[in-house]
Amino acid sequence: MRVSRLFGKTLRQAPADADTASHQLLVRAGMIHQVATGIYSYLPLGWRALRKIENIIREEMDAADGQELLLPAMQPFEIWEETGRDLLFGETLFTFKDRRDRKLCLGPTHEEVITKLAHFNIQSYRDLPVMPYQIQTKFRDEPRSRGGLLRVREFLMKDAYSMHATSEDLDQTYERLVQAYRNIYDRCGLASLMVEADSGAIGGKDSHEFMIIAETGEDEIIYCSECDYAANSERASFTKPEPENEQATLPLEEVSTPGKKTIEEVADFLGIPTSQTLKAVFYAADGQVIFSVIRGDFEVNELKLKNTLKCMDLRLATDDEVQAAELVAGSASPIGITGTKVVADDSITLGTSFVVGANKPDAHLKNANYPRDFKVDILTDIAMAQAGYQCPKCKSQLLSTRGIEVGHLFKLGTIFSEKLDAVYLDQDGTQKPVVMGCYGIGVGRLLAAAVEQNHDDKGIVWPVSIAPYQVYICALSVSDENVVKAADKLYSELKDEGFEVLLDDRDESAGVKFNDADLMGIPLRVVISPRNLKQNSAEVKQRNQKESELVPLEKVIENLRGLLAV
RNA sequence: CGGGGAGUGGCGCAGCCUGGUUUAGCGCGCCUGCAUGGGGUGCAGGAGGUCGGAGGUUCGAAUCCUCUCUCCCCGACCA
Numbered sequence: 001m002r003v004s005r006l007f008g009k010t011l012r013q014a015p016a017d018a019d020t021a022s023h024q025l026l027v028r029a030g031m032i033h034q035v036a037t038g039i040y041s042y043l044p045l046g047w048r049a050l051r052k053i054e055n056i057i058r059e060e061m062d063a064a065d066g067q068e069l070l071l072p073a074m075q076p077f078e079i080w081e082e083t084g085r086d087l088l089f090g091e092t093l094f095t096f097k098d099r100r101d102r103k104l105c106l107g108p109t110h111e112e113v114i115t116k117l118a119h120f121n122i123q124s125y126r127d128l129p130v131m132p133y134q135i136q137t138k139f140r141d142e143p144r145s146r147g148g149l150l151r152v153r154e155f156l157m158k159d160a161y162s163m164h165a166t167s168e169d170l171d172q173t174y175e176r177l178v179q180a181y182r183n184i185y186d187r188c189g190l191a192s193l194m195v196e197a198d199s200g201a202i203g204g205k206d207s208h209e210f211m212i213i214a215e216t217g218e219d220e221i222i223y224c225s226e227c228d229y230a231a232n233s234e235r236a237s238f239t240k241p242e243p244e245n246e247q248a249t250l251p252l253e254e255v256s257t258p259g260k261k262t263i264e265e266v267a268d269f270l271g272i273p274t275s276q277t278l279k280a281v282f283y284a285a286d287g288q289v290i291f292s293v294i295r296g297d298f299e300v301n302e303l304k305l306k307n308t309l310k311c312m313d314l315r316l317a318t319d320d321e322v323q324a325a326e327l328v329a330g331s332a333s334p335i336g337i338t339g340t341k342v343v344a345d346d347s348i349t350l351g352t353s354f355v356v357g358a359n360k361p362d363a364h365l366k367n368a369n370y371p372r373d374f375k376v377d378i379l380t381d382i383a384m385a386q387a388g389y390q391c392p393k394c395k396s397q398l399l400s401t402r403g404i405e406v407g408h409l410f411k412l413g414t415i416f417s418e419k420l421d422a423v424y425l426d427q428d429g430t431q432k433p434v435v436m437g438c439y440g441i442g443v444g445r446l447l448a449a450a451v452e453q454n455h456d457d458k459g460i461v462w463p464v465s466i467a468p469y470q471v472y473i474c475a476l477s478v479s480d481e482n483v484v485k486a487a488d489k490l491y492s493e494l495k496d497e498g499f500e501v502l503l504d505d506r507d508e509s510a511g512v513k514f515n516d517a518d519l520m521g522i523p524l525r526v527v528i529s530p531r532n533l534k535q536n537s538a539e540v541k542q543r544n545q546k547e548s549e550l551v552p553l554e555k556v557i558e559n560l561r562g563l564l565a566v
Numbered sequence: 567c568g569g570g571g572a573g574u575g576g577c578g579c580a581g582c583c584u585g586g587u588u589u590a591g592c593g594c595g596c597c598u599g600c601a602u603g604g605g606g607u608g609c610a611g612g613a614g615g616u617c618g619g620a621g622g623u624u625c626g627a628a629u630c631c632u633c634u635c636u637c638c639c640c641g642a643c644c645a
Contacts, residue, residue, distance in 0.1 A: 009576080009577095009595085011576090011578095012594060012595080013577055013578050014577090015578085016577090016578070016579090017572085017638045019639075034637090036637090037638090138645075140643090142643070143642070143643055144640095144641085144642090146638085146639080151644075155645070157645050159645085209645095218643095218644080219644095302642090314642095315642075405645065406645070408644085441645065442645030444645085446645085477604090480603090508606090509603065509604085510603070510604040511604075511606045511607080512606050512607095513604095513605090516606090529604065530603090539604095
């Protein structure tokens with residue numbers, strides 16, 4: 001491709017509304033263009049890079065015995081009602097009506113459609129296992145798009161669905177996909193990290209995410225400094241230490257705590273560590289007020305609580321709701337509470353003689369003990385893990401970092417097959433629901449993550465495997481016939497040899513061309529100039545290296561081939 | 567949806583508070599010519615704007631008021 005003919009312009013300045021590196025650079029390099037909030041056009045350069053990623057994914061999925069197909073972007077709304085996920089997705093679903101007033105939606109994902117398809121194509125255990133996948137545009141009316149391509153409303157996603165007769169078989173395929181995913185990120189030249197994940201709106205039991213470590217990532221990752229434990233903070237667990245001040249079990253005793261409401265204030269006032277207190281937090285779960293209790297030195301993980309309650313919507317309760325439930329904010333405890341569901345973190349069993357609210361203003365109770373003084377409806381882990389806590393596996397110190405989620409694997413089990421009647425006849429003659437797994441990769445997001453991870457102050461530094469072009473020929477002084485000839489010759493030879501090459505044939509100064517080459521991040525740059533031609537040579541430079549090398553013209557192709565092979 | 571910010575030629579901004587010498591200006595980019603030719607080159611000339619939209623106040627509105635649309639950032643969601 002000749003740069004003079006390339007559709008897409010480079011920008012010296014980034015648009016003011018772009019603030020992540022990938023957003024700024026992809027726009028500046030003329031790779032993407034925003035159309036509306038969370039909706040982007042891919043220009044030729046961006047599209048080429050995207051397709052490179054797509055093909056790597058395709059190859060690895062095929063190698064893992066996946067079979068590519070294409071499901072529709074438009075789906076009848078009823079199938080979402082069948083699984084009840086219309087409510088789960090809610091406003092995130094783009095819905096509309098056709099001319100006959102039938103309700104349709106743009107698919108945010110395709111479990112329903114694929115499971116319906118399985119219903120028609122799987123009858124016997126002999127039909128299993130299979131793993132169809134597609135690379136399709138998904139639509140989600142996100143509450144908030146952000147970060148350029150990092151979070152958008154229309155995006156390309158590779159989604160695979162595996163179907164099995166047994167969960168053991170699912171487990172095997174799952175492991176295989178984990179490896180396929182590792183291959184994909186490796187081949188894209190990206191460092192990834194697999195973490196334990198929440199299964200969210202998709203449902204299912206085991207779930208892992210692949211993260212690209214990046215400051216701009218939306219997810220917090222909790223990982224162990226010693227062992228291989230790593231999890232999304234929304235589901236990370238940790239070993240809860242016993243409080244230091246173990247105390248004898250004494251009878252309940254009321255103490256006056258005028259004006260002291262927060263755990264810190266109360267602990268400070270009484271001269272005790274926060275781990276010697278119990279904290280109450282009120283939530284509204286689908287409108288119902290929930291009383292949560294956790295040891296004072298921990299915070300409630302709302303996602304864990306939400307999963308525990310199996311509710312659709314969870315938020316902090318409003319003051320009105322708290323009052324209506326006759327709870328005393330600032331001095332509440334589960335002691336004597338009736339009529340409100342109490343969910344406690346298991347940390348309340350670690351330690352004794354806690355200070356808790358007295359359920360009246362300006363007073364707390366000392367020496368509260370579970371289960372001696374109060375009952376709870378649910379006792380489980382609802383605590384938020386943090387850096388500095390102990391690893392649940394090896395008790396070493398946990399650390400935290402941020403990451404961009406670029407892949408997600410779920411063991412769905414039979415949730416969808418049961419609801420949508422995807423069953424098979426087993427060897428023993430009984431009918432069983434198909435066991436399923438599903439596996440997604442956000443392709444555009446991966447592209448953005450690649451830029452987040454590979455750029456410098458000059459621009460993008462594409463890994464060779466996903467670069468839109470491999471070679472950038474700078475023809476300096478296009479008024480010099482010899483330069484034009486030599487550049488054209490090299491350009492066509494390289495193309496004939498199968499290289500992907502950009503020829504900068506514009507009548508621009510050297511600086512402009514160098515800067516654009518750097519901005520676009522093309523891995524190899526070849527300079528053809530009067531100066532170099534005098535020595536019958538061209539200058540070869542790698543984007544990720546400082547120094548360039550003078551190479552005799554007849555050896556350039558060989559040289560480039562060598563550099564790309566590494 | 568809650569909180570914050572912004573809409574002025576393709577991009578980045580100034581002007582707005584204290585309405586009127588602004589026929590709305592600057593830098594970049596774009597076009598023409600000459601020069602230059604190895605890290606965003608210089609000089610000269612030029613094209614390009616419903617000042618997001620609607621309504622209002624006023625003799626007069628980019629500037630003041632009301633409504634509205636759009637976009638960005640922070641929170642609840644996810645590939």
